[in-house]
Amino acid sequence: MIRFENVSVAYRDAAAPALAAVDLHVPEGELCLVVGRTGSGKSTLLRAVNGLVPHFTGGTLTGRVLVAGRDTRTHPPRELADVVGMVAQDPQAGFVTDSVEEELEYSMESLALPNPVMRKRVEETLDLLGLAELRHRPLATLSGGQQQRVAVGAALTAHPRVLVLDEPTSALDPGAAEDVLAALHRLVHDLGMTVLIAEHRLERVAQYADRVVWLPGGGLPPVAGDPGRVLADAPVAPPVVRLGQLAGWEPVPVSIRDARRLAGPLRDRLPSPPVSSSTRPAELLRATGLRVRYSTVDALRGVSLSVGAGERVAVMGRNGSGKSSLLWAVQGTGKRSGGEVAVDGVDPASLKPGPRRKAIGLVPQQPGDLLYLHTVGGECAQADRESGKPAGTCREFLDRLAPGIPDSQHPRDLSEGQRLALVLAVALTPSPRAVLLDEPTRGLDYPAKTRLAAALRDLADDGHAIVLATHDVEFVAEYASRVVVLAEGEVVADGPTAEVVTASPVFSPQVAKVLAPQPWLTVADVRAALAAR
Amino acid sequence: MSPHPGAWWLWALCLAAVATRTTNPVLLAMVIAVAGYVAVSCREDAPWASAYGVFLKFALVVLAIRVVLHVLLGGVSGPTVLVTLPEIPLPEWARDIRLGGPVSAEGLAFALYQGLQLATLLCCVGAANALANAKRLLRSLPAALYEVSVAVVVALTVAPQLVASARSVRRARALRGDAVRGVKAVRVLMVPVLEDAFERSLVLAAAMDSRGYGRTAGLPKRTRVVTGGLVLGGLFGLCVGAYGLLGGSAPGVVGAPMLAVGSALAIAGLWTGSRRVRRSRYRPDRWGPRELLIIASGLVAALATFLAPAALGGAVLTPSTVPLVAPELPLLPAIGLLCAVAPVVVASRKNPSSTRKAT
Secondary structure, rough: EEEEEEEEEOOOOOOOOOOEEEEEEOOOOOOOEEEEEOOOOHHHHHHOOOOHHHOOOEEEEEEEEEEEOEEEOOOOOOHHHOOEEEOOOOOOHHHOOEEHHHHHHHHHHHHHOOOOHHHHHHOOOOOOOOHHHHHOEEEHHHHHHHHHHHHHHHOOOOOOOOEEOOOOOOOOOOOHHHHHHHHHHHHHHHOOOEEEEEOHHHHHHHOOOOOOEEOOOOOOEEEEEEEHOOOOOHOOOHHHHHHHHHHOOOOOOOOOOHHHHOOOHHHHHOOOOOOOOOOOOOOOEEEEEEEEEEEEEEEEEEEEEEEEOOOOEEEEEEEEEEHHHHHHHHOOOOOEEEEEEOOEEEOOOOOOOOHHHHHEEEEEEOHHHHHHOOOOOHHHHHHHHHHOOOOOHHHHHHHOOOOOOOOOOOHHOOOOHHHHHHHHHHOOOOOOEEEEEEEEOOOOOOHHHHHHHHHHHHHHHOOOOEOOOOOOOOHHHHHHOEEEEOOOOEEEEEEEEEHHHHHOOOOOOHHHHHOOOOOOHHHHHHHHHHHOO | OOOOHHHHHHHHHHHHHHHHHHHHHHHHHHHHHHHHHHHHOOOOOOOOHHHHHHHHHHHHHHHHHHHHHHHHOOOOOOOOEEEEEEOOOOOOHHHOOOOOEEHHHHHHHHHHHHHHHHHHHHHHHHHHHHHHHHHHHHHHHHHHHHEEEEHHHHHHHHHHHHHHHHHHHHHHOOOOOOOOOOOHHHHHHHHHHHHHHHHHHHHHHHHHHHHOOOOOOOOOOOHHHHHHHHHHHHHHHHHHHHHHHHOOOOOOHHHHHHHHHHHHHHHHHHHHHHOOOOOOOOOOOOOOOOOHHHHHHHHHHHHHOOOHHHHHHHHOOOOOOOOOOOOOHHHHHHHHHHOOOOOOHHOOOOOHHHHHHHO
């Protein structure tokens, strides 16, 4: 169905080609998962399938890409619209119209399909993706998961034979991600559609894949094959694969079900996990009865939170459950309709922005919003000036978080992980006692997440209090010492990580699912326990 | 299904045409009342439905500005001086301009009538906006204009996005302390906002391309030139014709005949262009008896005003201000305007989907 013949893609000013020597054949009816580090060319590979690369992005493509027998050299994306459905990373940015039904029919109008066909397909698609209730709703009012399903539906109404999705679940909470993946699973199994997905959150997708393509980057050809075998060799792999490698299971399992069937002997071998000491550290940040109200919506309804120095708190919950509102209200810049906050006894909202930075730092969801100069060095120097610290303070933090970024580089050219590190370094420069991070793991691969977790752990050990809002279950297992779960603006659970995340299958990390009922959370913990024996 | 958006716009245009032909405050107030009543009772439960209120406020502001300017700068003067403001002496070269001085009842009435005329026009536009989404109207444009209309629709969505992105950047900026002020702050704010807007438009363009936008719409050059020429010529004819008809002082040849020639040219141009574009429409807006009735009711109002003989109100369309007389009710135009309320009877009151949502 999709055939890459010795394809290389190079951009003019780039040192290395974005894709090199790709020979790949994806047969009809297969769900193929593309994995790799950030910047390894996953998006380029996906966009080459419908001709966006090179027709839209520029660059030079050598070799050829055939989709359903059509060569992308002679067929621009619009001429492939009837065979390839493309779902971009941020569904909202790609919406052309403003209501669900109009969005679904847009591609069919462009394909000049007769009216009765359009009516029928819209109804089919609404049912297939469970959107019937939402058909008249404006797109802007939908939640992230609903928007993602509309974007998939909009691509499906053209009845393409290939569906290409770039990180379809990265912005979604675990429940919404499952909805989207279930819909895709149905498409592959019921309609025999060929699906190509790129994703960082492999723990969500890997189990559905028939085949995995690993892009090593740096000019090396991709490796394709059986999911377990390819992921075991790749630097990015879900925890269940890592656990399988650690325990020496063969073949390496990709799904929880396969792993649990092999896990009996390992569960017997493991000692009972150490009980974390429950000494309460000195309180640093206290919020009581926080309320935030936007015109008609109550984002927070009386949330109380107390964080001690050295604690690493994760705030979890559905999209729209009030996580961001909580962070911004605590920091003092965001809206606060009621309640009190004290950091070291002082309410940050009563401080001027300058002194407020010294009390509490926040890394927003779009870290790029904070950067506006043309070089990394310039940003660091500006941060030092703003916080009245000796020159080089910010640079020192940056080198600790992500070593080796040259001063002359433009912040836009950094990878997601590097940009996050830069913004975190800027936030840390005035050495605030409390640091808040909003959804920091979006777009980070596994090694980058492990590095971030280590950096945050160091900060906490230095006596900072850290609060982080996230959907990323695996990251929470690796990083947090305490988890707070929000729903509809209220705290529904608050306790040590092991207790809270193992209590619900939605928030449970893979290792915990495999080794239940023993509350192990990460592969690293298991490895340490095995080594200690 | 609500009536065709084009019908609502034509109806509102007819009301506006009435307003251009008269300065009689009684008739103008009637136009505002009719437009407001129909807008409120026929609008759907949609984000744009509150447009009439916004335009009404804007109209009041315009009216106020017109009157205040008259009081300050003078213009029409009459024997009935109401109050005399202190006059500010101006240098010799500006002696034609007067600041302050006597304010006469006649002048005030004149300014009020003129301001009211402008305000009425604004209210007509407001009613059209409240009744029919501009986006839906653009969707019903002929296929030849399809690409243009999509570009306009996209531009319409960009503005609110720019506001949202500026807000988030400003909020993020506060996190870095208040080190930047003044001119530099503009740059600091603009760089991320523009970057964001640029990136969004690239993503949107890629998405539209992948979904078949512009497919097979490539017209050969000759057709394009012919289409463009016909449409431009047609639009020119339309403008001149409309000016002749509404201005009332132009020679008869410039009015209706020019309008007819312009319309014919424009329609021919759009038709030649549309023949080549292969697209289909999902739920196209259709013209039916309901739409015809809406337009007819507007036309009756316009014709009653334009053709009213002197005895039946044609004489009092522009009431005299010097000497100041109480404006009379022009009989035939008023009856015509009452006919323009007819759409209330035929249009569905509320969007059925909205009631479902509320439950």
